[in-house]
Amino acid sequence: MTTVEESPATDQPDPEGPEVGFGRTLRKEDIRFVRGKGNYLDDVRIPGMLHGAVLRSPIAHGRIVNIDTSAAEAHPKVKAVITGAILETLNLAWAPSLSHDVIAILATDKVRYQGQEVAFVVAEDHYSARDALELIDVEYEILDPVVDARKALEPGAPVIRTDIEDKADNHIFDWESGDADATQAQFDKADVVVTEDLLYPRVHPAPLETCGSVADMDPVDGKLTLWCTTQAPHAHRTVYALVAGLPEHKIRVISPDIGGGFGNKVGIYPGYVLSVVGSIITKKPVKWMENREENLISTSFARDYHMHGEIAATSEGKILGVKVDVLADHGAFNNTAQPTKFPAGFFHVFTGSYDYPAAHCKVTGVYTNKAPGGVAYACSFRVTEAVYLIERMVDRLAQQLGMDPAELRMKNLLQPEQFPYHSPTGWEYDSGNYPAALQMALDMAGYDELRREQAEKRAAYEATGSGDLMGIGISFFTETVGAGPRKHMDILGLGMADGCELRVHPTGKAVVRLSVQTQGQGHETTFAQIVSEVTGIPTADIEVVHGDTDNTPFGLGTYGSRSTPVSGAAAAIASRRVVDKAKIIAATMMEANPDDLEWEQGTWSVKGSPDRSVTIQETAMAAHGPLELPEGVEGQLDASCVYDPPNLTYPFGAYICVADIDSGTGHVKVRRFIAVDDCGPRINPMIVEGQVHGGLADGVGMALMEVIAFDEGGNCLGASFMDYLLPTSMECPSWETGETVTPSPHHPLGVKGVGESATVGSPPAVVNAVVDALAPFGVTDIDMPCTPAQVWRTMQGRRFRSDLAITDD
Amino acid sequence: MQVPAPFVYERATSVQDALALLAKHGPDARLVAGGHSLLPMMKLRFADPAALIDINSIDGLDQISVADGIMTIGAMVTHAQLLASDVVAQHFPMLTEAERVIADPVVRNKGTVGGSLCQADPAEDLSAALGALRASVTTIGSGGSRSIPVRELHDGPYQTVLDENEMVTEVTVPLPSGSSSSAYEKLERRVGDWAIAASGVSVSVADGVISEIGIGLAAVEAPNMVAADAEDAARGQVPSAELIERIGELAAEATDPNTDQRGPADYKRHLAGELTKRALRRALTNAGALTNEGAL
């Protein structure tokens, strides 16, 4: 394995850029985006289109006594009012969830969270549809809600899922990983055991484009066209076929430009189904587009993990084992999106980047009267929670031992020669050079100098009782992406392999068709560059087609940073197949033996006589021309591949955050953030940096301001962007990024995926910095988000629960 | 897209026209200025006015001028105008500082001084700042014109003492005398957010003592959004570190904050004191009344 250190990236892409292959080029899709010419869901307009709107529950838990829709139906512009009772007659009131459960499309018996779908109005225009919602009269019998996940399993807690036969509690599952006995044995011989209760509160991916759909059921040929904000168009189509009984070939799902997904657009929402039902009933196309509040209160949230961690070590700081007990709040329906066999996602990769023999975790999932979800927001199937757990525990251990957290990490990091590494919870990390990445981050930060500055500031604070408190936080993460090997990983029975089809036209231009779906990640550029790198066809000559089930191969879509690891591999292999076929054609053209040819990006030539050569473009024309091809070789130049990844890929990185806290107000300012990422070779370094920048901003947001809390009545307290705060450039420092390059041994291009690395890795760095700054006050932990109020209260040893409404206590 | 309930829209061409339209549409009609408080509430369907009377086309309400020791700010002057004004910065640094942290440029380009004051939001920064500066609003209504001190304009959250058919046309702010300055301190959870707490302090110093002081507080439920007891305690006093501490404590005592997702009441009360001390210290320093700042 090699680790190549490259010079720090420059800020600007080279406007010339390389014409062929990998490198820093402008994004092809930006030509339309920067002109405002993107085509998002709400831009889809079809003649005769009607507009739908959802009536939502104002309460968190209640029995539906009666729904009176007569006044709404009498509205002159209303075409249909659909209730749960109507859906029941169509057998569509409930649908399977992504996790062995069901979700309600429209509530029939009870409402189970604020914002749950209760009725759907279809009207001539959006305004009338919304007006008509106010004309629907729903009578509820209010029930006590379960708001605090920690009380969900208490005897006597209200039972939320009365729809499940004999259900007498709010328990969903217990799940374990690792070896409890072996871990205990390590704890028994430890010098030090540190425990901490950590909360990763509920947050929301909050894509700037909310969710929506336009359903057009053609009453004549029975074909449904569904434009939909989906990250996984093919998976959606199959689910509609299975659930609604529509024949799959009569469903076309089109995912147009997507304005951010972050996992929020993986699942199937009731609104999508309702637009389809609305179109079937009215025989007209029906658009449904949720507003901001609806997106925040009802669609897939992320995290909500209440974690109890224990870490055991020797007095010299050698980690021996880790134990974790998790209470997972899944909301009212278990609808987390992850490979079927893993109810806690990939949380059991929590052993992190360190070398120790044993670990064990137990995860208990519970129902609460909150919106369903849990796996979203660039979390890599809960690697976010796992990294937060281990990185906070390692810092906690350092604090307990009085050891520098960088030194403690260096002491325990996996060494390059340990790869492929088999972790105590069953993962096989593909490749890595962790100490090099951490060292690079420490060097970039000027770590020793920062610690000196901190010591001075602390002394000054102690002398005056005022001024800034400085903190330095480190996080080292191992990501787990590119799901995944189909024999282990499926979603609703669909194996997680992805397809790619590549066709080179006679003139040497190409079209590549993908099963994954970009949401802003720049696939139209990255995938063109992959094909270009392998075939030598210029990036500009390659059209990327995705997001349309009628025009792309089957695959499971884009989430979990899987596009490049899975579809990227498919694209590389399809490209190689094209190059191989071009070789035969080139040999025929030059009347040479294929074995005598050699490839140099874009050209086959006869070894030893470089003047005898043909370009890939020339082979393309010949492949479509009158040239007589050898026996068994078909004309044209195309290839396809369905890629079943042999393993996941494991990007990693070392992050350092420097924060200053105003001791008088508790306000945290992130002064510097150093991020060294290793995602293998970088196809387009600018796009990779963009992904890292975005994820770092996510991390600052989650660590400092983002949270979806609920009051006692189960009311969502993060229902607008005035309440759910997203960070802006003003809260973000100028990111200092670095890279090491450790290729994945099993990926055809060595690349690992980077879409979620920074979101996964950055929150613990910020929180570690905050706790480090507050250490002189005896602080060992703080709950995210570290708002000024929470920091001030924590300084006084009076933290409040950030997942509940703030009270006076 | 969040959409409001149906309403009638009218565009007023003069103050008298606006008053006539208000009378015509009755008690459920509302004036709309920048719309940045009213329209969001309508889109969330928290507000449901039957008619909107748009006052953006009325001439002459968007001027800032100084005459006879008084600055006059038209009701339709936008936040952006106030922020950009040199004459405002020269006389009332507090207003410039407050404007810098009110909302974001998009809101500041449309939101108006009149709308801010009449919204009567307890967290509105200009209500605190103009209250500290002892500004008054001039109104025109069916009963003619009157002047109302900003400190007396609000009648509880989101309520003003204005009659149904009365509108604010301008704000008058007396220019300070002697050595004076002012400062505004606001803590927000994120840029563009409303205040967790904010404090604006204006001071005039004569003969080595504080001759006049105004302390405005936003978002902490101080009566009339000012700290009157703290003002009384400071007037006539020699500026000192101890005085600043004491005034901060009194400002905190003037508050009765609500506990909400911005923070618990005890924290907000602490902030009211802390931010008042900071604003007072800076105002005194800039007024030349505190030279040994380092010692404070």
Ligand SMILES: Cc1cc2nc3c(=O)[nH]c(=O)nc-3n(C[C@H](O)[C@H](O)[C@H](O)COP(=O)(O)OP(=O)(O)OC[C@H]3O[C@@H](n4cnc5c(N)ncnc54)[C@H](O)[C@@H]3O)c2cc1C
């Ligand atoms: C995202 C966002 C963030 C914000 N952040 C802040 C902040 O941090 N600090 C802050 O102080 N403010 C903030 N605001 C509010 C902003 O300053 C508003 O622009 C201002 O409060 C209202 O001014 P307007 O002209 O838009 O009023 P409008 O919304 O048009 O009107 C508000 C109310 O005043 C009445 N009204 C308007 N003009 C008159 C008049 N001349 N006479 C009588 N009644 C009148 C209206 O009928 C209405 O009831 C924020 C607003 C937004 C949208």
